[in-house]
Each structure stands twice: as structure tokens, then as C-alpha cells.
Amino acid sequence: MGDLKAKIVAAVAKDLEKIEGRLEANLTPELALVREIGGHILFSGGKRLRPLLCVLLYRSLGGRDAFVYDVAGIFEFLHAATLIHDDVVDEALRRRGKAAAHTLFGAAEAVLTGDFLLARSLNLAARTKNPEIIATIARITEDMAQGEIEQLRNKGNLGISEASYDRVIERKTAVLIAGACKTGALLAGAGEGAVEAATRYGRELGMAFQMADDLLDYTEDEKTLGKKPGADLREGKATLPLIHTLASGDAPLCAFLKRIAGTDFTEADFLRAREGVIGAGGLDWTLKRAKRHVQEACLALDNLPGGEEREILALLAEYALGRRH
Amino acid sequence: MGDLKAKIVAAVAKDLEKIEGRLEANLTPELALVREIGGHILFSGGKRLRPLLCVLLYRSLGGRDAFVYDVAGIFEFLHAATLIHDDVVDEALRRRGKAAAHTLFGAAEAVLTGDFLLARSLNLAARTKNPEIIATIARITEDMAQGEIEQLRNKGNLGISEASYDRVIERKTAVLIAGACKTGALLAGAGEGAVEAATRYGRELGMAFQMADDLLDYTEDEKTLGKKPGADLREGKATLPLIHTLASGDAPLCAFLKRIAGTDFTEADFLRAREGVIGAGGLDWTLKRAKRHVQEACLALDNLPGGEEREILALLAEYALGRRH
Secondary structure, eight states: OHHHHHHHHHHHHHHHHHHHHHHHHHOOOSSHHHHHHHHHHHTSOOOOHHHHHHHHHHHHTTOOOTTHHHHHHHHHHHHHHHHHHHHHHHTOOEETTEEOHHHHHOHHHHHHHHHHHHHHHHHHHHHTTOHHHHHHHHHHHHHHHHHHHHHHHHTTOTTOOHHHHHHHHIIIIIHHHHHHHHHHHHHTTOOHHHHHHHHHHHHHHHHHHHHHHHHHHHHOOHHHHSSOTTHHHHHTOOOHHHHHHHHHSOHHHHHHHHHHTTSOOOHHHHHHHHHHHHHTTHHHHHHHHHHHHHHHHHHHHTTSOOSHHHHHHHHHHHHHHHOOO | OHHHHHHHHHHHHHHHHHHHHHHHHHOOOSSHHHHHHHHHHHTSOOOOHHHHHHHHHHHHTTOOOTTHHHHHHHHHHHHHHHHHHHHHHHTOOEETTEEOHHHHHOHHHHHHHHHHHHHHHHHHHHHTTOHHHHHHHHHHHHHHHHHHHHHHHHTTOTTOOHHHHHHHHIIIIIHHHHHHHHHHHHHTTOOHHHHHHHHHHHHHHHHHHHHHHHHHHHHOOHHHHSSOTTHHHHHTOOOHHHHHHHHHSOHHHHHHHHHHTTSOOOHHHHHHHHHHHHHTTHHHHHHHHHHHHHHHHHHHHTTSOOSHHHHHHHHHHHHHHHOOO
């Protein structure tokens, strides 16, 4: 897995550098505090996956203008805005191994900086003067807000169905990644079929990504995650490993999981929960579903022109499954 | 003043009805909860001033398409989004005589519904396919977020200057009203001069409006305001009446005001503060400055075509000074 990551990073190093430069240049609030709060989340080791996808799709479909690096930033600004708001909403204390913005700067400041970043992303979208791109960005934001609200309402409800989980992760994660890919294709002036293939690749990759992310909370340790494992279970958030276990596990296990979910349980309790989830096939099922989405993503790539970019996009899909953080 | 209001309302009744209809039609989240929270603030007796201005400017500059009623809604959605976020930020309990959304539905739900409304307003903007309109809307949102943050940072700082106050109210109030007017003009396909005049009218009106609003907190009673008077002083928020008083009042008065600002003072203390502010000319000065902005707004109207719409716009400017809520 380390090899795969190194291979991808080497192939896109120049792109990442340019993305970084335009992110810095385009984060230009008038208030120093907004730069500080925005910068706290924007420049704290994000992988820039979303902008990178936008750039790769753009270039794979023949785009050659450096303006794509500005446009690609939209998806990092949007992502940062929702992370800031989510951390306020979830009262999360840590993000990417650092203190969450609202704990350092205040919830009010964090909410308003999130608003600024949302607006900034739409401002960048407006610069494309492409109504379809602009509508895509606005629509993503609506979907994400609704996905987050639905997830919030589901909290503490361990009886949610796999279909309901799918709907939430599609809205809160997959639409943004799909939007980044779609925008790259639209900006390149691609035809309808290619735009659709790019969007589908992004959506499937996004689903796989979120499922892999939800796995990590059961499989990784605090050092790798940058926060305590078991956070979802502790918050009473039912993700796929738990949903599958509750649907197929035996009665004592389910009773135990329901009893500790949403409480500040001990590490021993978490280890027991994890054993149960593994035993009931919760992790295997989640990995299997994530793999299926990766396969779908790769099938979508078949409808895009071959070349270096497409190879990297395929590597990224593979990487989605094995990543550690 | 009642006569003036009745005259305006009669002249714009049909427009208000159409604005209302399109607001209802365009608030279409997939989640019932988002409709409930959004509807709670959107349909609680707002005056629809911002959409109305957009419609009036559009028509005064020759626009005739009913699509303007959809576009006009942008400014009510944006306004509602910022009110919801502001109430979370200020921990306000009441809004328009009703419980603030976050106290009924939770802060997290309120933040996310605000995000949805922001996105919805940008979605409507995208439907115009007019890059200048879209950029205007995105820019407004950035400005408003920064204005709110600056205001928040100023809280408890009674030493802020009149210039700093001007900058905050321009960003948090005037840019939105100016944007509504500018968008009406742009949508009508007006020339640069007319667009500029419309924008200037809106900005001056917005400044007057906020100053008049800041007066109300010192002059009106709880019944008229829908919340306790003296809220700004209680929050430690220095608005123009207080800023002027602290700059020109005598030492014992200033010491008293500084002592009670930001505390949960008694009604007797508030009455004493109000007497002091009146005595030091704080209300007179604020009214004088608001009047000057109204005059500037009316001067800007001279650069727009004559007709019924322009007359109503002049009445609205006059009304800004005398309104009660």
C-alpha cells in the first residue's frame, strides 16, 4: 500500500504543488482572523484529493489551461467549510490530529468562517462563467447540508437501514467528489457521455472512500487516526460495520452494542465491540461493498480517454480501499 | 408614518404576493426538517424588503419577465440564512417575536439549515446564467460573513470608532440590500450607469436602515420589537447611539455606560442609560446620519428612469427612517 501511495504522489507532485499555490492565493479574506481560521483547517495536511481529481479529469479530457488549478480549489474550500461546520455540529475536539477550529477560535467564529469559505468556493465557481459548473457547485452544497442533517437526525438511532446509510454518505461525501470530477470534465468542454462517466467515477469513488473511512474507525489506532478510534460508536453514529452487525449478529452481541453505543465506554468495551463486529462479518461486508464501488468506478473509467491521467485515476480508486488515514 | 406604510403596501401588494408564492415554491428541500426550520424563519412575518427592491429596480429599468420573482427570492433566502446563523452566533433567544430556530431545533440543525439556504440562494443565482449576478451574490455572502465576524470581535469593545461601525454595517446589512438592487438592474439588462445608481441607492438605503434599526433598540418597547429593548447594550455591542455618546458624553455617564454594557442590567439602569444617550445627542446624531444616507439614496434615484417604481423607491427610503420594526 505504501508503494501505491508513493507511486501516486510521485505522479501528481507537480499538480499538488500548483493546487497548493492557488489555494493560498485564493484564500484572501480581508480579515486576518478569517485567514487564520480558514488556514488552520485548509493547511493542516489535507490530501487535496478533491482538487486533484478535478485536475486529472480535466486533463484526461483534453483541458490544458492553468485556470483549472483555481477551479479545483473550489472543492477544497467547500470541503474545509463543511469540516468546520461539522466539527461545530458534532462538538468534535480534534481534526487531523490538531484541535478543531471551533475549540480554538470559538463556535461563532468557526460558523462564520465556514460561511466565508462556502461563499469563496461559489465565487471561484462564478469565475468560470459556466452556468452548469455553477449550478453543480450550488447543488453540492445543498446536498451536503441535507446529508449532514439526516446523519445528525440518525444519531442514536441504531436501527437505520443500509439504504438510509447509503443515502447519507452519498450526500455528505460522494456528491462532492462526483462534483469535482464533473467540474473537471465540464471545464474541459467534454461531451455529455464523458461528463457522465466522470461524474459516475467520482460518485463510486466517493462511496468507496466513505465506507473505507467508516472502517478505519474500527480498525486503526489513535496514532494513525489522529483521534481516538471508536468515535462513531461513541457518538451513537451507526455506520456500515455496525449496521451490518446489528442486522446479522446474535442477540447478546446486539444487546451489548446497543447498550454501549452513544456512551463514553472503556477501551475494553471497545475491544469487545470490535471483536463482535469482526465476528459478525461487519468489517468484511463493508470492505466487500467498498470494493464493489471501486470496481464500478473503474468501469466508468473505461468511457474516458486512455492515458497517464486515467492510470492515476485507477490507482486512486485502488488506493481508496487500503488507505490508513 | 402609518399612512406612508399603507401607501407603500397598497402599491406593492401584488408584487409581495408573487414574491411570497415563489419563495414557497423555491424552498424545496428533500428533508421535511429543513423545510420546517427554513419555513420557521422565512414565513414569520419578514417584510420581504430585499426581494421587493430587486423587483422594483428590475421593473423601473424596463424588465418585464416574471422570472424576477424567483431571482428576488435569493435575497430573502440569503437574509434568512444569515439570521439563522447570527442567532446561533449571538445565542439569541427570540427572533421576530418567536423563539429563535436554534432554540427549537438545535444549534447544529440551525447551522446546517442556514448552509442549505445559502446554497439554495446560489442555486437560484445560477439559474440566471448571468456571471455578473452570480459573482455579486457570492461576493455578498463573503462580505456578510466577514462583517459578522468583525462585529463579533468588536463585542465588549466599547471603544470602537464610528468608521469601524460604518464598515461593519456596510458589510452585514448594506451590501445585501445593494446586491438586491444591483441584481434587479443587471437582470433588466441595464447599462453601467443605471446599475451603478441602483447599487448606490441600495447601499445608502441599507446604511440608513441599519442605523434606524440600531435606534429602535434604544427607543422602542418590548411589544413593538418582539424582544427586550436594550439588547445591543446588554450584549456589549456598541452601535452608533452608544459610540456617539461615549465620544461626547461627560465622564460619569461614560463610566456608567461602560460599567453596565455587556451585563444583564435592570430596567431602571436601562432607562438611565437611555436618558444619558438622549442627553448626549446619541439618538439625534444617529437619526441625522441616517437622514443623510436617505438623501444620498434619493439622489441616486435621480439617475434612474422616472415612473411609479421610482416613486415607491423614494417612499421606501423615507420609510426607512420612521419604521417601528
